[in-house]
Structure formats: C-alpha cells, structure tokens
Amino acid sequence: xxxxxxxxxxxxxxxxxxxxxxxxxxxxxxxxxxxxxxxxxxxxxxxxxxxxxxxxxxx
Numbered sequence: 001x002x003x004x005x006x007x008x009x010x011x012x013x014x015x016x017x018x019x020x021x022x023x024x025x026x027x028x029x030x031x032x033x034x035x036x037x038x039x040x041x042x043x044x045x046x047x048x049x050x051x052x053x054x055x056x057x058x059x
Contacts, residue, residue: 036044
C-alpha cells in the first residue's frame with residue numbers, strides 16, 4: 001500500500017514530520033496531565049498566588 005506513496009521532493013515530507021513530532025509532544029503532555037495526582041494539581045494551581053520571600057525588595 002505504501003509503495004504507491006512517492007515523495008518527489010524532500011520539502012513535502014518536512015511538514016508531515018513536523019506535525020507528527022508536535023502531535024507526539026502534545027499527546028505526551030496530555031497523558032502526563034491526566035495522570036497527575038490531585039495534590040500536585042492543587043499545588044500547581046496555587047503557584048501563581050504564592051509570594052516568594054526571596055524576591056521581596058523590602059518595600
């Protein structure tokens with residue numbers, strides 16, 4: 001079946017490879033996010049609201 005697929009120019013395969021690579025990265029992040037435990041999700045959700053005492057300038 002794939003013997004009929006002929007790439008005449010190497011530039012036609014580059015977008016396909018790029019899309020496949022991006023899709024694999026997205027699927028990896030999605031699976032990692034789905035498998036997170038609830039404590040990690042809650043801690044990550046509060047990260048933006050926590051104050052960092054090391055970066056305070058004393059104002």
